[in-house]
Amino acid sequence: DGGITQSPKYLFRKEGQNVTLSCEQNLNHDAMYWYRQDPGQGLRLIYYSQIVNDFQKGDIAEGYSVSREKKESFPLTVTSAQKNPTAFYLCASSIALAGGHGELFFGEGSRLTVL
Amino acid sequence: SQKIEQNSEALNIQEGKTATLTCNYTNYSPAYLQWYRQDPGRGPVFLLLIRENEKEKRKERLKVTFDTTLKQSLFHITASQPADSATYLCAPRSNDYKLSFGAGTTVTVRA
Numbered sequence: 001d002g003g004i005t006q007s008p009k010y011l012f013r014k015e016g017q018n019v020t021l022s023c024e025q026n027l028n029h030d031a032m033y034w035y036r037q038d039p040g041q042g043l044r045l046i047y048y049s050q051i052v053n054d055f056q057k058g059d060i061a062e063g064y065s066v067s068r069e070k071k072e073s074f075p076l077t078v079t080s081a082q083k084n085p086t087a088f089y090l091c092a093s094s095i096a097l098a099g100g101h102g103e104l105f106f107g108e109g110s111r112l113t114v115l
Numbered sequence: 116s117q118k119i120e121q122n123s124e125a126l127n128i129q130e131g132k133t134a135t136l137t138c139n140y141t142n143y144s145p146a147y148l149q150w151y152r153q154d155p156g157r158g159p160v161f162l163l164l165i166r167e168n169e170k171e172k173r174k175e176r177l178k179v180t181f182d183t184t185l186k187q188s189l190f191h192i193t194a195s196q197p198a199d200s201a202t203y204l205c206a207p208r209s210n211d212y213k214l215s216f217g218a219g220t221t222v223t224v225r226a
Contacts, residue, residue, distance in 0.1 A: 004158075035216075042119060042204070043159075043216040058213070090158050102208060103149065106158030 002027050006091050006107035013078075013085070013114050021076045021110045023091035030096050032074040033104065036060060037088040046089075049074055050096070078112060086114045117143045121205055121217040128195055129225055136190040136220045138205030145207035148181055148188050153202045153219065162203075163190075195224045 004025045013019045025032065031050050035043040045058030049068040063082025068074055074093075078085045088111050092104040120139045128134050138148070147166045151159035165172045165181045165188065172179045178191040188207075192199050202219040209215050 040218060042218040045213060045215070048213065092158075102147070102214060103161045103164065104151075104159075104206075104214060106160070109156070109158050111156075 004091055004093055004105055004107035006089075006110050009108065009110060011110060011112045013112060015114055016080045018077055018079050019085075019112065021078070021089055021091075021112070023074045023076065023107060025072050025074075025091075025093045025105070027093055027105060028071070029093035029105070030071070031094045032068065033092045033094075034058075034064070034066065034074070034076045035090045035092065037090060037109075043090060046076065085112055087112060117141070117209060117215060119205065119207060119215055119217040121203075122220040123218075125221040125223065127223045127225065130195060130197060132195055134192040134195050134199070134222050134224070136192075136203055136205075136222070138188040138190065138207075138217055140186050140207050143207070143209055144183065145209065147208050148179075149206040149208070149214065150177075150179060150188075150190050151204045151206060151216075153204060155202075159204055159216075192222070195222075197224045197226050200224050 007022045033048040034046040037043050044060050046064050047066040049055035055068050065077045090109050091107045094104050118141045149164045150162045153159040163179050165179045176193045180189045200223050202221045204219040205217045206214045
């Protein structure tokens with residue numbers, strides 16, 4: 001079935017460690033996104049990518065890095081520089097960034113806990 | 116800065132009643148606005164889109180209105196059912212095509 005797969009679903013990390021969250025889509029979408037969700041807050045955009053080998057910072061990019069080497073893959077690295085990394089991370093994709101409905105398809109999320 | 120506000124209080128309603136959720140936005144003029152449903156521990160799922168030139172949109176028991184003068188969208192769930200219990204997120208599209216999300220309103224429908 002077509003969709004977005006995030007892994008791992010749960011991840012524990014010690015302070016000072018980098019961790020990479022995986023996001024793969026087989027929807028043939030050009031645009032991909034990473035959002036962070038904290039209790040009582042809306043989804044906040046970390047990074048987004050409109051096309052392979054290109055990505056832009058969102059509203060809260062500090063302490064995060066991404067790559068887009070393949071159309072179907074958009075991994076997110078949470079670095080040790082991120083001060084409050086414990087959160088629920090959501091990956092999404094859409095046909096394109098601009099135009100059309102812009103409907104986002106989300107993965108099931110990855111919950112990161114820093115011990 | 117751009118701001119999106121949804122009902123801050125959770126909504127508890129009796130089965131069969133209509134739930135009305137509010138989404139207010141400031142400092143931008145979205146060309147369209149989307150509504151999503153999110154169940155606990157899961158990713159949001161798209162429900163409806165309404166464009167700036169549409170006053171109202173319906174899909175089964177869902178109805179959305181969009182008032183660009185008031186900078187507000189209302190989301191109605193009619194004949195509510197316990198299965199409608201979830202958090203509902205509004206997402207106006209910003210001028211640079213990115214979707215920004217409100218914090219959501221949690222709806223609980225009692226049988």
